[in-house]
Every structure is written in structure tokens, then in C-alpha cells.
Amino acid sequence: MLSADALVIGGGATGAGVAWDAALRGLDVVLVERGDLATGTSGRFHGLLHSGGRYAVKDPAAADECVRENGVVRDVAADCVEDTGGLFVTTPFDDPAYADRFAAGCRTTGVPCEEIEPAQALREEPRLNPGISRAFRVPDASIDVWKLVWALARGAQDRGARVLPYHEVVAVHRSGDQVHGARVRNARTGTEMDVEAAVTISASGAWAGRIAAMAGIDGVHVMPGRGIMIAMNHRLVNTVVNRCQMPTDGDIIVPIHTVSVIGTTDVPTDDPDDHTVRPEEVDAMLEEGERLVPGFKRARALRVWTGVRPLFEDRKENGGATDTREVTRAHALLDHRERDGVAGFLTITGGKLTTYRLMAQDTVDAACRQLGNARPCTTSTERLPGSEDGEQYRIGERLGRRELRLSDDQLICECELITRRRVEDAIRRRGTSDLDDLRRLLRLGMGPCQGGFCIYRAAGILHGLDGIGTPDANAGLLDYVRERWKGVWPVLYGDQLRQARLDEWIFQGVLDIEHLQ
Numbered sequence: 001m002l003s004a005d006a007l008v009i010g011g012g013a014t015g016a017g018v019a020w021d022a023a024l025r026g027l028d029v030v031l032v033e034r035g036d037l038a039t040g041t042s043g044r045f046h047g048l049l050h051s052g053g054r055y056a057v058k059d060p061a062a063a064d065e066c067v068r069e070n071g072v073v074r075d076v077a078a079d080c081v082e083d084t085g086g087l088f089v090t091t092p093f094d095d096p097a098y099a100d101r102f103a104a105g106c107r108t109t110g111v112p113c114e115e116i117e118p119a120q121a122l123r124e125e126p127r128l129n130p131g132i133s134r135a136f137r138v139p140d141a142s143i144d145v146w147k148l149v150w151a152l153a154r155g156a157q158d159r160g161a162r163v164l165p166y167h168e169v170v171a172v173h174r175s176g177d178q179v180h181g182a183r184v185r186n187a188r189t190g191t192e193m194d195v196e197a198a199v200t201i202s203a204s205g206a207w208a209g210r211i212a213a214m215a216g217i218d219g220v221h222v223m224p225g226r227g228i229m230i231a232m233n234h235r236l237v238n239t240v241v242n243r244c245q246m247p248t249d250g251d252i253i254v255p256i257h258t259v260s261v262i263g264t265t266d267v268p269t270d271d272p273d274d275h276t277v278r279p280e281e282v283d284a285m286l287e288e289g290e291r292l293v294p295g296f297k298r299a300r301a302l303r304v305w306t307g308v309r310p311l312f313e314d315r316k317e318n319g320g321a322t323d324t325r326e327v328t329r330a331h332a333l334l335d336h337r338e339r340d341g342v343a344g345f346l347t348i349t350g351g352k353l354t355t356y357r358l359m360a361q362d363t364v365d366a367a368c369r370q371l372g373n374a375r376p377c378t379t380s381t382e383r384l385p386g387s388e389d390g391e392q393y394r395i396g397e398r399l400g401r402r403e404l405r406l407s408d409d410q411l412i413c414e415c416e417l418i419t420r421r422r423v424e425d426a427i428r429r430r431g432t433s434d435l436d437d438l439r440r441l442l443r444l445g446m447g448p449c450q451g452g453f454c455i456y457r458a459a460g461i462l463h464g465l466d467g468i469g470t471p472d473a474n475a476g477l478l479d480y481v482r483e484r485w486k487g488v489w490p491v492l493y494g495d496q497l498r499q500a501r502l503d504e505w506i507f508q509g510v511l512d513i514e515h516l517q
């Protein structure tokens with residue numbers, strides 16, 4: 001059994017943010033996540049650090065939260081942020097009247113916004129639709145979620161927090177009107193243990209209703225809104241580009257690292273683990289991309305994935321909307337002592353990745369009120385591990401560093417410039433033979449070949465390391481290839497289809513991975 005001041009359920013950006021904030025305030029924290037960190041919605045999002053522009057007209061409460069947090073996150077998590085800037089452009093397919101409403105909405109909500117000449121926007125982003133008639137500059141940026149979540153977790157661990165990936169909550173312990181922890185199952189070994197805590201914080205996003213139900217609390221209704229995104233193999237734009245229209249499907253392209261990602265759809269679902277990709281959604285997304293960047297459909301699509309939005313509606317207070325786009329993107333903190341008369345239990349859900357820090361602050365403030373801890377929040381000024389110098393990430397940095405020491409180390413992943421030493425260090429540090437864990441840590445296999453050339457090399461490294469047996473290394477390889485295939489098959493056309501055929505020859509024809517022992 002473990003005991004702690006605070007048990008945090010959920011290892012997405014919000015849960016990791018809560019753990020970091022609580023640890024900074026001197027609380028003893030245990031964080032549990034049923035998979036690896038950031039494998040829920042946080043690891044399946046679009047990559048945008050919102051300026052608030054997207055919500056300036058439709059959802060001022062969400063815009064306000066984004067405006068407040070954009071500048072803070074750029075500073076405290078600088079290493080995770082690339083300052084791409086953002087543009088909202090009126091294409092020939094958009095209602096021209098929206099542009100004035102957009103500018104007015106930005107003024108009202110405080111989103112920094114400057115109108116520029118369309119010709120200037122086209123000089124900066126020459127691939128944009130040449131028919132654009134208005135263009136606005138906003139401080140959108142892209143953010144690397146795996147760097148962020150692991151930096152939060154590392155920071156919390158450095159201050160004593162125990163972070164337990166692959167630990168699923170299977171029961172919440174409640175006696176009368178008090179929650180006092182949970183039972184967790186180790187997903188790798190199947191063993192179970194209790195975590196006793198003075199306050200239990202559910203930061204389980206789209207799964208929050210299920211965790212609340214385990215505590216015997218009804219009406220925490222999270223309406224999951226499923227969306228798909230597609231990564232294209234180049235930065236077709238270097239700025240986040242948004243269509244200047246009411247938020248809808250396929251109207252943003254986010255450049256992140258070496259790719260650009262188009263998204264997203266918003267389809268109501270009743271299962272937060274629903275990762276269906278419909279061919280018509282993929283087609284629609286590519287068509288919409290074509291409207292922003294002519295030629296988009298002919299570019300090489302690498303991979304498609306889905307995420308499920310945690311859209312919260314308090315059914316205790318109203319009947320509930322049915323259209324997921326109508327539900328606010330602002331966050332919801334439920335203090336179950338006030339709401340349901342159940343002490344020691346909080347739920348934080350809704351919001352955006354951009355607002356993780358604010359969500360964590362509100363939550364830990366509420367936890368501290370219950371615990372009688374008066375220490376103030378410091379996460380708006382305390383920089384995360386890796387971001388101490390306040391330097392934001394710049395594209396080309398890794399290549400620059402690598403070129404200085406070209407012959408020092410073997411290159412395992414050419415697309416993402418990952419060396420043998422980094423792979424070995426990551427395997428030892430995480431104590432894992434799961435190549436998908438390494439993908440999230442290092443971006444291993446996230447380039448155009450989708451692991452075709454680097455993953456069998458990484459599996460070879462696993463074979464050579466002490467403590468990892470041949471069956472584990474082989475299973476790691478097979479699991480990785482199967483997992484990647486889920487995202488590759490819906491976008492198989494053109495060059496990527498040829499790449500997939502080559503990968504198939506390597507994995508099935510040469511290595512026969514299905515029958516490795």
C-alpha cells in the first residue's frame with residue numbers, strides 16, 4: 001500500500017500539471033495513469049498552443065483562458081514550444097463577413113491580433129491559397145506534448161512525487177461522505193495495490209464520468225467528441241494557419257517539428273476509447289486542406305490518428321447539449337464536497353491542453369483548501385526542467401547539433417536524427433522494452449518511413465541490452481509495427497503506399513516478424 005497527501009488519477013497534461021503544482025507546494029503526491037503518460041487525449045491532440053483566436057467569436061470563456069495561458073506556457077515550458085506564430089485567413093470558401101466579427105471578437109477577449117495585407121501573408125506563406133482576401137496575425141504556436149508531460153512529471157518526481165504509468169484505477173475507496181484513495185492495478189504484472197490519500201484528484205479527461213461513478217457520484221457527464229488529424233510529411237506551412245470562419249472541420253494546419261498536421265473533425269461518441277477513422281473523414285480533411293493550401297492532396301500523408309475531447313456539461317445544472325461543437329472548451333473543476341457532499345474528491349476536466357497549467361492551479365488550490373495548506377501556486381513563474389533558460393525550441397536545432405558531431409555516434413532514426421546512445425539511455429531510464437514508449441520519448445519512427453528503417457534497429461539494440469530477453473525484444477517489435485499500421489492504412493496512397501510496401505517487405509519478407517520467437 002502507498003499513502004500520500006494527494007492521489008492524481010490520469011497522466012495527461014492536466015494530471016501531470018496537477019502533480020507538478022502540488023509537489024511544488026510541498027504535497028506528497030502519487031500519480032497513476034492506466035497507460036504510458038500522455039496516451040489519452042493529450043498524446044492525441046493537434047499540437048496547437050492556442051492564442052485564443054479560434055474561440056474569439058464563439059466561446060469567449062475559452063478564449064479568455066487561452067489568452068491568459070499562452071504567454072505563461074511559452075515561458076515556463078519554453079523548450080516544448082515553437083513560436084511559429086499564427087494566421088487567420090479568409091479564403092474564397094469562407095464567409096467574408098466573418099473577418100470583421102473575428103477582429104471584434106479578438107478585441108473583446110483580448111486576443112492579440114493584427115490585420116496584415118494578404119500579399120504579406122502570401123510572402124510569408126507562399127503555399128497559401130492565392131485567393132485569400134483578409135489575413136490576421138495572432139500568437140498561435142506549436143507545442144510538443146510529450147516533452148511537456150514528461151518535463152512536468154520529472155519536475156514532480158524531483159520533488160518527491162511517485163509517478164506510476166501503466167497503473168489503472170479499478171476502484172475508488174469511499175467511506176460514507178469521504179473518499180480516501182483508490183485501488184490500482186499494474187497493467188504489466190496484473191498485481192493490485194491500494195493508494196491511501198487525503199485528497200483524490202480525478203484528472204482523467206474524457207474518462208472523468210467513469211471515475212466519478214466509481215466513487216458513487218452520478219451526473220459527471222463528459223461528452224466525448226472524437227476528432228481525426230493527419231500528419232503530412234513536410235512543413236507545408238511554417239506558421240499555424242487557420243481559416244477565418246466559425247470553427248469547423250479541417251480548418252487548421254499546424255506545423256510541428258518536421259511535419260504539418262491538419263485537423264480536425266468533431267464527432268459525438270459515447271466511448272472515450274473510440275478511435276474509429278472513417279474513410280470519408282479522411283477524404284473531407286484532405287479536401288479542406290486543398291482549400292487552404294492548393295496541392296495539399298498531392299502531398300504525402302504519413303499517418304492519421306484520433307483523439308477524444310473531454311467536453312464537460314454539468315447535467316446537475318442543465319439538460320445537456322447534443323452537438324459537441326456547442327459545448328464550451330473552458331475547463332470545469334468539480335469540488336465534490338460542495339457539489340455532492342463528498343469530501344476528499346475533486347474532478348478536473350474539459351479545457352484545452354493550452355490551459356493545463358491554469359486547470360492544475362485551480363485544482364490544487366481546491367485541494368489545498370481541503371487539506372488546510374496555505375502555500376501559493378508558483379507554476380506561472382517556476383520553469384520546467386529543460387526550460388530553465390527560457391529558450392524556445394527552434395526547428396533545425398537538432399540537425400545543427402547533429403552536424404557538429406556527425407561521426408560521434410550511430411544514427412538509428414535518420415528521419416528524426418536519433419542516435420544509438422539516446423535510444424540506449426531512454427531504454428535504461430524508462431526500464432522499458434516497449435518501442436512505442438520510446439517513440440513518444442524520442443520521436444523514434446515518427447518520420448516518413450514510420451519506423452520502416454529504424455524500428456528493427458531499435459529492436460536489435462533491445463536484444464543487446466542486459467535484462468531484456470529475446471521474446472520481449474521481439475514482442476516489442478511486433479507490437480510497434482501493429483500499432484503503427486493502425487494509423488498508416490487509412491492514408492495509403494501515392495508515395496506513402498510505396499513506402500508501406502517496402503516496409504512490408506522488410507518486416508514480413510526479410511524478418512518474418514509474425515513468427516519470431
Ligand SMILES: Cc1cc2nc3c(=O)[nH]c(=O)nc-3n(C[C@H](O)[C@H](O)[C@H](O)COP(=O)(O)OP(=O)(O)OC[C@H]3O[C@@H](n4cnc5c(N)ncnc54)[C@H](O)[C@@H]3O)c2cc1C
Nearest residue numbers: 010012013014034040041042046048169205227307353354
Ligand atoms: C482532436 C483533438 C484535437 C485537439 N487539439 C488541441 C490543440 O491543438 N490544442 C489544445 O490546446 N487542445 C487541443 N485539444 C484538447 C486537448 O487535447 C485536451 O483538452 C487535453 O489534452 C486534455 O488533457 P487531460 O490531461 O485533461 O486529459 P487526457 O490527456 O485524456 O488524460 C486523462 C488520462 O486519464 C487516464 N485514465 C482514464 N481512466 C483511467 C483509470 N481508470 N486509471 C488511470 N488512468 C486513467 C487516461 O488514460 C488519460 O491518459 C484537442 C483535443 C482533440 C480531441
